[in-house]
Amino acid sequence: MKKMFLLVFLVSTTSCTTSVREGGGGPGAAARAAIARGDFEEALAIIEDAVSESPSDPMMPEWLLARAEALAGLGRTSEAVQEATGILRSAGEGSVKGRAGLLAAELEESLGRHSNCLQALGSIDPEWLSESDADRARDLAASCLVSIPSRSLPDLRRQDWLEPYVLFEIYRRRMSEGDADRALLVRSELDRLYPGFLDRMSPSDSMIPPERAYIAVLLPMTGDGSVYAAQIEKGISMAFQRSADLLPQCPERVLFDTRGGV
Incomplete structure (x- = not known):
């Protein structure tokens, strides 16, 4: 009985030693201090030793995140991404998972993998x-959304907090293409779902779609001169159609019949 008690005591103290030490400046704190001063090799060595000595320590997620940061600092980007992604899959909700996700996203963005960054x-x-x-x-x-093909943007709306940013990017593209009508539809949805978001993203009026421009055409389509007016109107119509194909913001033609008047 005495031997059994001693064994239980040793197991209990062993499992708690590292966590207690962490609170008083353990391997995680030491590794972060090394990272802060740019000594990534030392930080990596500290974490490797800690992981090897205490593989079941409750501070493991924090240590693995420090290892990912050290790997990133050493330029071992692919390994750092793999480490951070592993934390994303295994860690529970909270600070460690959040920081791992941000690290993975920043590394993916540095590699030009914008879809992975957004994921x-x-x-x-x-x-x-x-x-x-x-x-x-x-x-x-x-x-990152700026680099995503337009056809892929709607799928990203499912990514919870990214949705307003996706809608804003769709709105921005519609505006840059001169598609004011569709831009207004996206804008109204953005304002309905996320009031005030557009103002925070674009405080100036530069992103507000302009009123549709019109050009009035006054011709005697009936009465005196209507025969010639019909020929003129046909030429004007063809010119507007041609302009609409070339210019995304071509004004709309509005025809007024002067009925033989001036």
Whole structure:
């Protein structure tokens, strides 16, 4: 009985030692201090030793995140992405998962893999991040969406907090294409679902669709001169059709019949 008690005591103290040490400046804190001063090799060595010595320590997710950051600092980007992505899959909701997702997203963006970047961002909640990190995540989402093909944007609306950014990007593209009608539809949906979001993203009036431009054509389509007016109107109509094919913001033609008057 005495031997059994001693064994239980040893197991209990062994499982708690590292976590207690962490609170007082354990391997995680030491690794982060090394990362802060740019000594990524030392940080990686500290974490590797800790993981090897205490593979079941409750601080493991934090250690693995530090290892991912150290790998990124060493330029071992693919390994860092793999590490951060693994944390995303295994960690519970909270700060560690949020920071891992942001790290994975930033690394994917640096590799030009914008879809993967957005996927990583979509797997976290900005509420899990500090205010500054949340701002980084939002800015990264907006910048990555610019590189996504238009046909792929609607699928990204399913990524929860990314939806208003996706709608804004669709709206921005409609505006740049001169498609004011469709831009207004997206704008109305954005305003309905996320009031005030558009104002935060585009505080100026530069993104507000202009009123549709018109050109009035006054011709005597009936009465005196109607025969000639019909020929003129046909030529004008052909010119407008041609312009509409070449210019996305071609004004609309409005015909007024002067009925033989001036």
